[in-house]
Amino acid sequence: MKLGEPIVSIVDVDKARGVKKAIYKAINLTGGLKPKKGSLVAIKPNLCTARKSPETGVITNVEVVKAIIDYLNDQCDDIQILIVESNSDRSADEAFRRLGYHELEDIYSNVKLKNLSKDRTIKIIPNFSHKISIIEIPETLLKINYLISVACLKRHVNERYTGIWKNSYGLLPYKPIRIKMHPFLSEVLFALNTMFWPDLSIIDAETALEGPGPIEGIPINLGKILCSRHPLAIDLVALKMIGEKCSKVPHIKYAMKHLKLDEKEIAVILDKGSLRSYLDFNEINEIYNLKFIPKSAYLLYRLSMRIRKLSIYLENIGYLFSLMGYTLRTPFKEEVIKGRIMPLKAILSTILNFILKIEVAERIYG
Amino acid sequence: MKRINVAVIGCGYIAEHYYIPNLLSIPEAKLVALCDINEERLKIIRSKINLPHISFYKDYNKILERDYIDAVVICNPTRTHVKIVLDAIKMDKHVFIEKPMAISLNEAKGIVSIAKKERESYGWMSNAFLIHIEAHSETLIMKPEDGILLDYTCHFIDLLRWYLDGNNISSVLAMLYFDKKYNKEIGASLLLRFDNGVLGIINTFWLYNYTTWAAVNRYVGIVGTKGKIIIEQSDPTLTIYKEGTLLSRLVGLHRIMPRYAIHPKLPLSQIAYRKELEHFIDSILRDKEPKPNAEDAASVLYIIELSKKVFLQ
Numbered sequence: 001m002k003l004g005e006p007i008v009s010i011v012d013v014d015k016a017r018g019v020k021k022a023i024y025k026a027i028n029l030t031g032g033l034k035p036k037k038g039s040l041v042a043i044k045p046n047l048c049t050a051r052k053s054p055e056t057g058v059i060t061n062v063e064v065v066k067a068i069i070d071y072l073n074d075q076c077d078d079i080q081i082l083i084v085e086s087n088s089d090r091s092a093d094e095a096f097r098r099l100g101y102h103e104l105e106d107i108y109s110n111v112k113l114k115n116l117s118k119d120r121t122i123k124i125i126p127n128f129s130h131k132i133s134i135i136e137i138p139e140t141l142l143k144i145n146y147l148i149s150v151a152c153l154k155r156h157v158n159e160r161y162t163g164i165w166k167n168s169y170g171l172l173p174y175k176p177i178r179i180k181m182h183p184f185l186s187e188v189l190f191a192l193n194t195m196f197w198p199d200l201s202i203i204d205a206e207t208a209l210e211g212p213g214p215i216e217g218i219p220i221n222l223g224k225i226l227c228s229r230h231p232l233a234i235d236l237v238a239l240k241m242i243g244e245k246c247s248k249v250p251h252i253k254y255a256m257k258h259l260k261l262d263e264k265e266i267a268v269i270l271d272k273g274s275l276r277s278y279l280d281f282n283e284i285n286e287i288y289n290l291k292f293i294p295k296s297a298y299l300l301y302r303l304s305m306r307i308r309k310l311s312i313y314l315e316n317i318g319y320l321f322s323l324m325g326y327t328l329r330t331p332f333k334e335e336v337i338k339g340r341i342m343p344l345k346a347i348l349s350t351i352l353n354f355i356l357k358i359e360v361a362e363r364i365y366g
Numbered sequence: 367m368k369r370i371n372v373a374v375i376g377c378g379y380i381a382e383h384y385y386i387p388n389l390l391s392i393p394e395a396k397l398v399a400l401c402d403i404n405e406e407r408l409k410i411i412r413s414k415i416n417l418p419h420i421s422f423y424k425d426y427n428k429i430l431e432r433d434y435i436d437a438v439v440i441c442n443p444t445r446t447h448v449k450i451v452l453d454a455i456k457m458d459k460h461v462f463i464e465k466p467m468a469i470s471l472n473e474a475k476g477i478v479s480i481a482k483k484e485r486e487s488y489g490w491m492s493n494a495f496l497i498h499i500e501a502h503s504e505t506l507i508m509k510p511e512d513g514i515l516l517d518y519t520c521h522f523i524d525l526l527r528w529y530l531d532g533n534n535i536s537s538v539l540a541m542l543y544f545d546k547k548y549n550k551e552i553g554a555s556l557l558l559r560f561d562n563g564v565l566g567i568i569n570t571f572w573l574y575n576y577t578t579w580a581a582v583n584r585y586v587g588i589v590g591t592k593g594k595i596i597i598e599q600s601d602p603t604l605t606i607y608k609e610g611t612l613l614s615r616l617v618g619l620h621r622i623m624p625r626y627a628i629h630p631k632l633p634l635s636q637i638a639y640r641k642e643l644e645h646f647i648d649s650i651l652r653d654k655e656p657k658p659n660a661e662d663a664a665s666v667l668y669i670i671e672l673s674k675k676v677f678l679q
Contacts, residue, residue: 125623195617323629342578
């Protein structure tokens with residue numbers, strides 16, 4: 001797997017000059033992105049609700065996405081751009097309409113909005129996951145040539161923080177499955193991000209969200225745009241910026257462990273163009289210390305995840321019994337018992353995999 | 367709702383476990399009659415499927431005489447196919463034949479010409495081609511009565527022709543491996559060239575006396591100028607590489623599961639049989655040509671005979 005360099009740019013948003021300048025600068029500081037002619041570029045904003053205004057820091061401001069589209073069109077005049085999002089507490093179509101995204105289709109002839117929840121789905125077997133056996137994803141994702149992830153900087157009641165790494169969760173088309181898979185969020189996010197590693201990751205930190213995010217928090221003005229080619233490095237820098245330890249955020253901790261990303265490798269490049277080590281962050285940039293919910297509330301959230309995790313394993317055992325019942329009533333029974341279909345050791349390993357591996361998909365049996 | 371009344375001729379293992387259950391699960395089809403020359407088989411089937419509207423016959427002619435029967439699914443041994451098919455076509459029945467169509471090309475040609483003459487909407491499905499793909503190996507379960515070309519390789523010639531619909535095979539190279547005990551070919555390697563320049567390579571082998579299915583491996587690999595796809599049957603997944611896409615750039619070959627598969631380790635055979643029957647019934651209902659049809663099947667036999675000739679030369 002070819003990953004982007006862990007260089008993160010941080011640019012101040014000058015209100016007088018608008019967000020566009022900041023986006024251009026942030027992207028160029030990380031080396032820029034020049035899509036090939038005829039390619040399909042997907043932009044994934046964070047539209048987790050349709051009932052918050054863009055100034056609250058809950059959803060990606062359409063102006064940020066507009067600036068990215070302008071940047072891409074400046075780089076190549078023959079590309080198609082898809083703004084992709086799936087249903088959340090409202091349908092993605094409603095979010096597109098109410099949050100001003102539908103206008104993008106009128107302004108730009110090469111931009112289309114895509115509600116991933118309405119797309120045909122396919123079940124994919126992730127290459128780099130020990131835990132996830134299948135993920136059901138929208139078919140559109142198989143066709144895209146580039147992905148740009150545009151997230152907000154927010155506190156999250158279950159995870160302490162949400163940024164780019166978690167933004168990919170919105171690539172899963174079905175909301176009930178997303179909710180059900182929350183206990184395995186770290187594993188699912190790892191599988192998704194390693195399959196759909198964004199070519200550009202941009203955090204709209206003009207306004208961040210503290211307290212009980214990702215929807216009900218309190219907006220805090222930071223006035224920053226962060227950009228990187230490495231979705232995990234950008235989250236680590238954002239965490240540093242809000243005064244949170246990366247080891248305390250479960251999905252970031254999991255990703256760091258499995259990607260073997262060393263913090264020493266991360267470089268930060270500031271507005272003025274000087275490249276500094278991530279370890280010196282405290283010296284070069286302000287720490288904002290975003291507040292979080294009470295510890296007791298957070299611990300209850302985590303406990304609920306543990307219990308739900310267990311229930312998913314139990315459910316797998318239940319499904320396994322159904323399949324075993326099916327096998328015993330079919331003509332394959334004899335073949336299975338005699339070990340002709342596969343040797344006993346292979347059967348046991350399949351059974352174990354069936355129980356311990358997680359299907360992030362709608363089950364069609366049982 | 368219009369339904370197609372179907373009869374099954376030949377109630378062996380494949381009919382009992384695949385065709386009959388699948389016909390019962392297609393709402394547009396109504397299984398109305400079953401026929402087998404062996405009374406013991408009929409008794410077994412009757413004990414399992416004793417629906418009042420299903421009639422049981424020993425003589426298939428009785429089925430063909432019934433006007434209300436629209437279509438017949440023929441699951442008899444290959445050597446008995448031709449006569450039944452010809453009789454069925456003469457009696458205005460739609461015909462679905464379990465592969466292969468016939469033992470020889472001449473027999474197959476006979477079926478095609480009569481079917482054309484009668485201007486019938488004839489049906490032919492050699493196998494579950496909609497999902498089943500190619501084989502590189504297979505467990506030898508029974509005696510190789512007709513040799514691997516007729517009994518097994520035919521599926522994959524059919525499949526290649528389906529992929530390259532509208533293109534004829536312009537040249538054939540063949541190598542066969544013969545079994546001394548049965549004096550039949552149990553391995554075949556074919557290299558086919560189509561009109562449009564595409565090459566088809568088919569390697570089929572029966573794995574002799576293997577005790578488990580662990581070595582069974584069936585797949586199709588399609589290589590294009592900008593992508594590649596590998597379709598596996600025993601491990602029902604599609605492995606894809608599409609040049610330039612984000613996913614291929616990041617992970618290279620990636621595997622996806624067919625829509626109807628329930629698990630990457632569980633075979634799809636039941637679904638494949640149902641799909642081909644659904645296509646057959648749908649072709650009759652919509653009065654359209656099924657794929658593959660009788661001509662396709664005859665072409666497969668032509669290639670098989672040509673392969674044998676090429677090898678002997």
